[in-house]
Amino acid sequence: MSAPATPAAPITATGTASRNVAGQAIAITVFSTIRPLVNLLAPIPGRIFLPLLFFLTRSFPKLTGTLRQLSFIHFARWCVISELPYNGPPQRKGKLRYQHMYFESNFNGGWEEYIDAFSHILARGMTAFWGTSYGFPKPLPTAPFKRYIQDNEVEADHYYSAYPEATSTMIQRAIVLDAKLDALKRDAAKLEPEAFAAAYRRFLTDVQHCL
Amino acid sequence: MAMGTKANVSGQAYAFMAMTPVRPGEEDALSTYLRGLYAAGPSPFERLPRTHLARFVIVPDFHNDRSWKQRREEHLDVHYLIFTSNLDGDLDSYLDELCRELAPEAEQIWGRCIGCPEQASGDALKRYLKHNQIDTGIFFAAYPDATTTKVKRSLRNREQMIEFARTSQGLDAAALQQRFLREFGDGS
Numbered sequence: 319m320s321a322p323a324t325p326a327a328p329i330t331a332t333g334t335a336s337r338n339v340a341g342q343a344i345a346i347t348v349f350s351t352i353r354p355l356v357n358l359l360a361p362i363p364g365r366i367f368l369p370l371l372f373f374l375t376r377s378f379p380k381l382t383g384t385l386r387q388l389s390f391i392h393f394a395r396w397c398v399i400s401e402l403p404y405n406g407p408p409q410r411k412g413k414l415r416y417q418h419m420y421f422e423s424n425f426n427g428g429w430e431e432y433i434d435a436f437s438h439i440l441a442r443g444m445t446a447f448w449g450t451s452y453g454f455p456k457p458l459p460t461a462p463f464k465r466y467i468q469d470n471e472v473e474a475d476h477y478y479s480a481y482p483e484a485t486s487t488m489i490q491r492a493i494v495l496d497a498k499l500d501a502l503k504r505d506a507a508k509l510e511p512e513a514f515a516a517a518y519r520r521f522l523t524d525v526q527h528c529l
Numbered sequence: 530m531a532m533g534t535k536a537n538v539s540g541q542a543y544a545f546m547a548m549t550p551v552r553p554g555e556e557d558a559l560s561t562y563l564r565g566l567y568a569a570g571p572s573p574f575e576r577l578p579r580t581h582l583a584r585f586v587i588v589p590d591f592h593n594d595r596s597w598k599q600r601r602e603e604h605l606d607v608h609y610l611i612f613t614s615n616l617d618g619d620l621d622s623y624l625d626e627l628c629r630e631l632a633p634e635a636e637q638i639w640g641r642c643i644g645c646p647e648q649a650s651g652d653a654l655k656r657y658l659k660h661n662q663i664d665t666g667i668f669f670a671a672y673p674d675a676t677t678t679k680v681k682r683s684l685r686n687r688e689q690m691i692e693f694a695r696t697s698q699g700l701d702a703a704a705l706q707q708r709f710l711r712e713f714g715d716g717s
Contacts, residue, residue, distance in 0.1 A: 345584050347586050382669055393668075405642070452599045475564050492686065493675055496679075496682070506706065507710060
């Protein structure tokens with residue numbers, strides 16, 4: 319952002335500032351300004367296109383299937399902000415001149431790898447989300463896109479994860495394993511030892527990708 | 530905004546965001562306080578067990594770049610504090626917990642924001658946070674049906690299972706079953 323309150327924190331090995339890191343989890347927070355008019359990347363104005371995109375994405379969960387394949391994301395959100403709630407002076411009242419898009423993600427891995435994955439795997443999706451924003455350079459090649467994100471990124475002042483030691487993949491695998499472990503636990507006392515040993519071996523084969 | 534509250538929900542998870550204007554002159558003090566929270570001990574969010582991931586971000590201004598051919602620049606009138614949380618269950622009861630458990634910190638955080646009630650706690654703080662809520666357009670959750678309790682339990686069980694699988698190799702069937710029941714119980 320153009321006028322940081324205090325100097326930026328040093329960049330860590332994760333490719334982002336230490337304040338954006340909570341164990342394995344990394345925070346990314348991005349604001350972008352939405353064009354009121356059309357351009358080559360966005361033939362429909364953002365104020366019409368983005369609510370439609372959001373509605374369709376919510377209505378057809380398959381559209382987020384690719385996002386789900388990027389198994390290093392815990393939670394992500396996009397919001398369009400047209401007006402800031404008024405709280406009295408000296409805050410200025412009224413609508414913003416432009417709509418602004420807020421994006422945040424909670425992911426694990428490295429900042430560079432995250433943007434690379436977004437650019438390569440979700441190129442069309444990124445164009446859909448940010449194509450209506452000023453300055454969006456297309457997701458590929460990645461270098462200008464990374465610069466764009468960096469220019470629009472704001473560092474967290476405090477970032478918290480309830481399970482800092484865990485990656486999103488670990489959690490998703492642990493949840494799958496837990497359900498299967500519950501089933502084995504239910505049967506364990508009822509089976510004869512040999513039958514239990516066979517069930518345990520089947521269980522291990524079944525969950526080996528979760529371990 | 531105005532996307533409706535359904536967009537804030539994915540499975541049992543809720544995406545909350547409040548954007549509050551910081552009182553001019555309080556920006557550095559607020560930033561210093563927030564950045565010092567880790568040094569002061571465990572994060573206050575440890576006292577809100579329904580919180581998966583949360584953040585405080587101070588936004589000083591919008592980014593304006595002449596090369597982007599934006600017709601007119603836009604600047605924020607004051608700095609804004611963003612608070613977002615990815616939480617379990619319904620918002621109302623979560624904010625009740627937040628406004629009770631985080632009352633000592635809330636005074637130092639939202640107490641530095643324009644319009645915050647004099648006593649930054651309880652119902653007054655809850656109303657303030659809800660007044661400043663920004664609705665989500667799209668909320669993506671990788672494990673939308675798992676609460677923090679479920680996530681932590683699953684992670685513990687996974688670790689235990691890895692250790693069990695490693696150390697139980699070579700046991701005969703009866704010993705394997707006995708040890709499994711001792712370590713994991715019978716599911717009852």
